[in-house]
Amino acid sequence: MIRISARRVAIFGGVYSNHLALEATLADAAAAGADEAICLGDLGAFGPHPDRACEIVRQAGIAVVQGNYDHSLGHGLPDCRCGYTDPRDNRFAALSYRYTYARTAPTHRAWMRDLPPAIRLSLDGCETLLCHGSPRRANEFLWESSTSDAFLAWLLDTSDAAALCVSHTGLPWTRELPPGRRVVNVGAIGRPANDGDPRVVYAILTAAPEGGAPGVEWRRVAYDHSALASEMREEGLPEEFAETIETGWWTTCLEVLPQKERARGRY
Amino acid sequence: MSLEHSRPRARSHPDPTAPPILEPGHLDALWLQVTGTLCNLRCGHCFISCGPDNRALGLLSIEDVRRRLEESVGLGVREYYVTGGEPFLHPGIVDILTLALSYGPTTVLTNGTLLKPRHVELLAAAAAGRFSLEFRISIDGPDPASNDGLRGEGSFERAMEGFDLLVSFGFLPIVTVVRTWETEADPEVYRRIVAMLRERGCEKPRVKTMPALRIGAEAQRSGGYAADERVVSGMLDDYDLDQLVCAHARVVTDHGIWVCPILLDAPDGNLGDDLTVAARAPFALSHAACHTCWLHGAICSNPGVVAPETPFATAGAAT
Structure with a gap:
């Protein structure tokens, strides 16, 4: 198990080949004084030129948790195991996976295969577990409105952690649990958060005050999303994907959303 | 308990024709059988033969519900499913759902025919x-012709009136359809249901298709299971056990805790009255309906709760 100690940590997930948002996120984290940056997985998917994001992350020496997409690409599985249940969502997921697999260099795929499923972070002494979906399953969705407090407390108890950071859903949220514990879904930097804002989201986790839960600073990152949408179109990726990048509204992968999260979006 | 110890496990039997035994994992979902087997409809494909005169299982009181919800907190339950029978036959259904929502995410499984504006406004x-x-909301096709033969004359329109009412209050009901057609027709049936929901003004149609469970009334209708449609030892090797409902769920009834929402007619499905014990009780997958659950996976939970093991029909992307 990789262990990292820090006081102020930028944590982002769901890069989805969005190399422009990734560069902007790393610049933002440095400017915001983060002393570490950690990625919660899913480097590929959805966006164009998947090797570019891999190269940026590897050259920066950033610690990466293995997401379900990284696991599938690394092991040459036939699909991404994103966990979709709807035929339309699965059709888009299959298009995206075929594109990404074909354009991810074998050396990057081999690197993805060996990524760790979790990282332990000591946030000024506060034991924090970082994983992609949930501590027990890389493709488990932890949505804000479909996850009870009791379940989150159980996940923390069984993980021997006071804080837990996940991604996978693409929608950011956090919940404080007594005593002094916290769960954070950092969202995704690869596509916007389905709220009509094309900027992407990540979190800076900060050391807890005496007896309190670790703090969260939400960071909204603007980047040249029009340039990314142009690259996606040039690569022949679905127009629906480019629309999401430009408008901030999800157009696909919607059928796994719970009632509340689905009701907030345009589609 | 560690995370590793909270995973479901399968015990094979030395006899290859014997059913494997499932040791459940963490209790994610607590089902509340609030109206037992009582239903206003008498569907031809019901897997428990619920109906207006089936009182094999009775109503749960709000005190029963409250006690089980309190117990569930210590067990780390993630979400609640409220079912029957028809839950909206329960005089306290609004209070039950309101109470459950104060503990966690809640799903109610209804035929939609008894929803009243006052219910929906309060909810x-x-x-x-x-x-x-x-x-x-359960319907069985995109129109009365495909639905009413199974669910009763006029039931399609009444269910869709309930659907419209929910949509008018901002809910996005998941239309749940039991597959009573050949699997090959799935895309066409799905397309027609989505089109029908859009025509009714629902901008975000949500549809869940479920396989038929050929027990209860459905066994009479479709002939039940063949003798070799059973889960036997070895079939759980390299199988994603999270797909099995009984690996992560239990059902509260007025007659005790049941192993899953499907086997309510099976005497061995009753695991006693202690939820903590029942949540950890092993179960032999000896029933024919277990084969359907094994084959399709995650048949009872909402879309997105359990990731399907092999979602794409078009495999081979990596070759």
Whole structure:
């Protein structure tokens, strides 16, 4: 198990080949004084030129948790195991996976295969577990409105952690649990958060005050999303994907959303 | 308990024709059988033969519900499913759903025919909190011709009136359809149901297709299971056990805790009255309906709760 100690940590997930948002996120984290940056997985998917994001992350020496997409690409599985249940969502997921697999260099795929499923972070002494979906399953969705407090407390108890950071859903949220514990879904930097804002989201986790839960600073990152949408179109990726990048509204992968999260979006 | 110890496990039997035994994992979902086997409809494909005169299982009181919800907190339950029978036959259904929502995300499985504006108005207010209230409305096709033969004359229109009412209050019901057609027709049936929901003004149609469970009334209708449609030892090797409902769920009834929402007619499905014990009780997958659950996976939970093991029909992307 990789262990990292820090006081102020930028944590982002769901890069989805969005190399422009990734560069902007790393610049933002440095400017915001983060002393570490950690990625919660899913480097590929959805966006164009998947090797570019891999190269940026590897050259920066950033610690990466293995997401379900990284696991599938690394092991040459036939699909991404994103966990979709709807035929339309699965059709888009299959298009995206075929594109990404074909354009991810074998050396990057081999690197993805060996990524760790979790990282332990000591946030000024506060034991924090970082994983992609949930501590027990890389493709488990932890949505804000479909996850009870009791379940989150159980996940923390069984993980021997006071804080837990996940991604996978693409929608950011956090919940404080007594005593002094916290769960954070950092969202995704690869596509916007389905709220009509094309900027992407990540979190800076900060050391807890005496007896309190670790703090969260939400960071909204603007980047040249029009340039990314142009690259996606040039690569022949679905127009629906480019629309999401430009408008901030999800157009696909919607059928796994719970009632509340689905009701907030345009589609 | 560690995370590793909270995973479901399968014990094979030395006899290859014997059913494997499932040792459940963490209790994710608590089902509340609030109206037992009592239903206003008498569907031809019901897997428990619920109906207006089936009182094999009775109503849960709100005190029963409250006690089980309190117990569930210590067990780390993630979400609640409220079912029957028809839950809206329960005189306290609004209070039950409101109470469950104060503990966590709640789904109610209804035929939609008894929803009243006053119910829905109160539930919309209750659902304004942190957790999603999901409605699953059962119909069996995109029109009365495909639905009413199974569910009763006029039931399609009544269910869709309930659907419209929910949509008018901002709910996005998940229309749940039991597959009573050949699997090959799935895309066409799905397309027609989505089109029908859009025509009714629902901008975000949600549809869940479920396989038929050939027990109860459905066994009479379709002939039940063949003798070799059973889960036997070895079939759980390299199988994703999270797909099995009984690996992560239990059902509260007025006659005790049941192993899953499907086997309510099976005497060995009753695991006693102690939820903590029942949540950890091993179960032999000896029933024919277990084969359907094994084959399709995650048949009872909402879309997105359990990731399907092999979602794409078009495999081979990596070759």
